Amino acid sequence: MIYQILLEELPYLLQGVLIIIELLVLLLLLGLIVGIALSAMEVYGNFFLRQSARAFIRIFRGVPATVLLFLVYYGMSGLYDIPSFAAAVLALGLRSAAYQSQIFRGAIESIPSGQMKAAHAIGMNKIQGVLFIILPQAVRLSIGPWSNEFSSELKATSLAYLVGVVELLRRGKYIVSYTYGNALVVFVFCGVIYFILTRLGNNLLYKFEIRISVPGFERRNVRESTIKG
Amino acid sequence: MGTVLKIENLHKSFGDLKVLNGVSLELKRGETKVIIGPSGTGKSTLLGCVNRLIEPDQGIIWVSDEEITSKTIDLNKVRTEIGFVFQDFNLFTHLTALENVKIGPQKVRKLHKQEAHDLALEELKRVGLSDKANAYPAELSGGQKQRVSIARALAMNPKVMLFDEPTSALDPELIGEVLEVMISLAKEDMTMLIVTHEMGFARVVSDEIIFMEHGNIVEEGPPSQLFNNAQHSRTKEFLHKLTELYGEKKEDAQ
Numbered sequence: 001m002i003y004q005i006l007l008e009e010l011p012y013l014l015q016g017v018l019i020i021i022e023l024l025v026l027l028l029l030l031g032l033i034v035g036i037a038l039s040a041m042e043v044y045g046n047f048f049l050r051q052s053a054r055a056f057i058r059i060f061r062g063v064p065a066t067v068l069l070f071l072v073y074y075g076m077s078g079l080y081d082i083p084s085f086a087a088a089v090l091a092l093g094l095r096s097a098a099y100q101s102q103i104f105r106g107a108i109e110s111i112p113s114g115q116m117k118a119a120h121a122i123g124m125n126k127i128q129g130v131l132f133i134i135l136p137q138a139v140r141l142s143i144g145p146w147s148n149e150f151s152s153e154l155k156a157t158s159l160a161y162l163v164g165v166v167e168l169l170r171r172g173k174y175i176v177s178y179t180y181g182n183a184l185v186v187f188v189f190c191g192v193i194y195f196i197l198t199r200l201g202n203n204l205l206y207k208f209e210i211r212i213s214v215p216g217f218e219r220r221n222v223r224e225s226t227i228k229g
Numbered sequence: 230m231g232t233v234l235k236i237e238n239l240h241k242s243f244g245d246l247k248v249l250n251g252v253s254l255e256l257k258r259g260e261t262k263v264i265i266g267p268s269g270t271g272k273s274t275l276l277g278c279v280n281r282l283i284e285p286d287q288g289i290i291w292v293s294d295e296e297i298t299s300k301t302i303d304l305n306k307v308r309t310e311i312g313f314v315f316q317d318f319n320l321f322t323h324l325t326a327l328e329n330v331k332i333g334p335q336k337v338r339k340l341h342k343q344e345a346h347d348l349a350l351e352e353l354k355r356v357g358l359s360d361k362a363n364a365y366p367a368e369l370s371g372g373q374k375q376r377v378s379i380a381r382a383l384a385m386n387p388k389v390m391l392f393d394e395p396t397s398a399l400d401p402e403l404i405g406e407v408l409e410v411m412i413s414l415a416k417e418d419m420t421m422l423i424v425t426h427e428m429g430f431a432r433v434v435s436d437e438i439i440f441m442e443h444g445n446i447v448e449e450g451p452p453s454q455l456f457n458n459a460q461h462s463r464t465k466e467f468l469h470k471l472t473e474l475y476g477e478k479k480e481d482a483q
Contacts, residue, residue, distance in 0.1 A: 117282055118319035118378075122333035122385055123309035132336055137323045216322045216367030 002182040006189060009175055016168035017193060023088055023157045023167065028150065030093030035100030042101065043108050044126070053101070060098035065159050068095055073163040088160035096153050103145045107138035140217045143209040150205060151198050158194070168193060231293070233258050233389050233420045234279065239288035241274055241444075248274045249285070250444035256389065259418035262449075263431040266441035267467060272424040273316075275441075276391045279422070280311040293388055309337055312382030312390040317398050318374040320366040326353060326377045327362040330384045338385065352380040356410050372403030376410055383414075390414065392423040408434075428471055432456060440464045 006013075041053035060068070073087035082090070111134050119129035158169045172190045176183050234256040241249040248271040256262055264272045277283035279290060281297065281304060290298045297307045321329050331349035334340045340348065353359045356376040366374055375395055382390060392411065396404040408430045415421060415434050425431055431438055432452040439449040440461075448455065448464045459465045 112319075114315060114317060114319035115321065118313075118315065118321065118381075120282060120305075121280060121308060121311075121313040121315075122381065123305045123307075123337040124333075125305050128336060132332060133321055140323065214323055214367075215365040 002179060002185050005175065005179055005182075006186070009171075013168060013171055013175075013189075013193075016166065016171040017197070019085075019165065019167045020154070020157045020197070023085065023092075023160060023165070024154055026089045027093035027096055027157070028153060030089060031096030031100045031149075031153070034094065034097035036104055038097060038101035039104035039108060040130070042105050044130070057098045057101055060095045065092060065095055065156060066162060068092075069159060069163050084160070084164040087163050088157075088165050092153065092156055092159070096149065099149055100146070103142050103149060104138060106145070107141040108134060110141060111137050137217070140209075140212055140214075143205060143212075147202050147205045150201055154198055154201060155194055231258050232256070232291070233260075233293060234422065235289075235291040236275075236279070237289045239275065239278060239290070240286045241271070241278060241283065242286055248444050249278070249288075251288070252441075252444070252446055254439065254446065254449070256420055256422055258420055260436050261415045261419075261421040261423065261434055262437045262439055263423045263425060263435040264439045264441055265425070265428070265431060265467070266447075270441045271444040272441055273393050276313070276393045276422065276424055279391055280308050280313055282313070305337070309333075309385045310388045312379075312385060312387035314375070314379055314382055314390065314392045314395050316394040318366075318371075318378045320374055320378055320381070322366055325363050325365055326358060326369065326373075326380075329366070329377055330380045333381060333385050348384055349380075352384045353377070355383065356380045357406075370403055371399045372406045375399065375407045379407075379410055379414075389420045389422065392421065392425070394424050394426065396425065396427060426471075428456075428468070440467065442467075 038053045038057060041049040042057075045053065068091040069088065072091040073082060073084060076082055076087075115133050115137070116126075116129050119133045124132065157167060160167055161169045161173075164170075168190055172186045176186050232255055234254075236255070237253050239249050239252045240247075250271075252271070252275055254262070264275065266272055274283055278285040278288075279292075279297075285298065288298065289296060292307060292310055295302065295307060297304075320326075321332065324332060327346070327349050330352050331345045334348050335342060335345035338345075350359060350362060353362055356379055358373060358376055358380065361369060361373060361377075364373075366377070369377065379390075379395075395411070396407050399407065404427065408427065411421070411423070412430075412434050421434075423431075423434070435452055437449055438452050438455045440447045440455065440459075440463075442463055448459060448461045455464060456468060459468065
């Protein structure tokens with residue numbers, strides 16, 4: 001029975017889930033750091049920094065993830081043999097950076113210019129102004145759009161399959177292969193796991209959003225719902 | 230008494246538009262001067278130039294004995310000595326009233342956290358808002374916001390305070406509480422340069438009134454002189470228009 005096999009193989013599949021989570025955390029982290037840097041270059045940089053950031057963003061948003069994965073994994077072979085997991089983190093992470101940069105750029109640019117003026121007026125330099133005044137507000141505005149990026153990257157981890165990372169989907173495929181069938185049940189099982197992970201992750205982000213919300217930065221009627229309990 | 234602020238021959242253009250046309254003025258310690266004049270005559274630009282949120286094209290500005298238009302000056306340090314109050318408050322939206330006042334002393338003046346906290350509370354008390362310390366800007370009325378922003382500027386212990394139409398964005402019934410705070414500052418001998426359209430307030434608070442038009446100072450003098458015995462026809466015309474607008478009677482003007 002396939003259900004018995006699924007049960008027996010559960011630890012094996014859950015290891016695949018762990019790999020997804022590792023991959024997701026690393027690629028989002030890479031995307032976050034590079035993405036914030038790119039957005040700062042785009043908003044505050046001089047001509048050269050701004051144009052370099054834009055070129056990077058254009059390339060990584062304009063090329064399919066699959067092509068990026070193949071370029072990083074196969075394209076660099078001979079020069080440097082990159083492990084498939086690292087290739088996936090790099091390709092998907094840099095692509096995510098391009099997307100995340102636009103989330104942060106939008107948030108930063110939506111902060112009224114008077115905030116930076118007021119920061120300067122009490123003697124803050126530009127870096128202090130960005131760090132203490134602009135970013136804390138921009139982050140609060142970013143969480144909604146960022147949860148989109150989180151959801152799509154979580155599912156994009158399955159692309160790592162293509163360069164040979166033995167993540168959840170590939171493990172599912174192995175089970176399909178050696179049991180000669182059961183594709184429907186196994187892949188539905190995988191799909192459900194992705195679904196559950198997405199919901200869990202978005203719930204966490206939502207809680208975080210409530211936690212750092214302040215009057216003037218409420219999202220989704222947070223204040224009303226907390227009052228009502 | 231020493232000179233706290235001195236502006237000499239200040240020029241500023243935005244593109245082809247000449248906004249400041251060689252403005253000079255001087256503020257002694259403890260003095261309050263009010264700048265009045267029609268919209269678009271460069272009053273706010275003048276204030277913006279003093280802490281160089283707007284770069285002047287030409288002219289020299291001193292705060293105490295520091296030439297702040299000098300190329301080598303540490304602009305961020307100079308700005309701590311100049312309190313600036315904006316028309317639309319510009320409170321930091323993500324911080325409470327207390328944190329708004331505290332962040333300057335803590336991050337810029339590098340005071341110890343507790344010290345900055347105590348100072349911020351003190352300044353909030355000074356503007357009558359110690360009970361609103363933990364409120365966020367979104368929870369404050371316009372008048373309260375502007376008082377917090379005054380406290381934020383005061384917490385930097387400035388040598389001079391600049392007010393750029395501090396009551397223009399307020400509902401009429403909230404103007405009084407802000408003006409009261411400013412009057413009490415004047416009584417404490419704070420040195421202040423104020424742009425306002427509140428003529429009654431200008432008369433009470435100022436040592437001298439400056440009438441500006443087309444980027445020039447047309448006339449300046451003690452309030453009694455300007456209001457009752459203006460020398461220039463433009464000054465008279467402007468003040469006449471205002472009194473007409475507010476339906477003020479001549480006797481009230483005394």
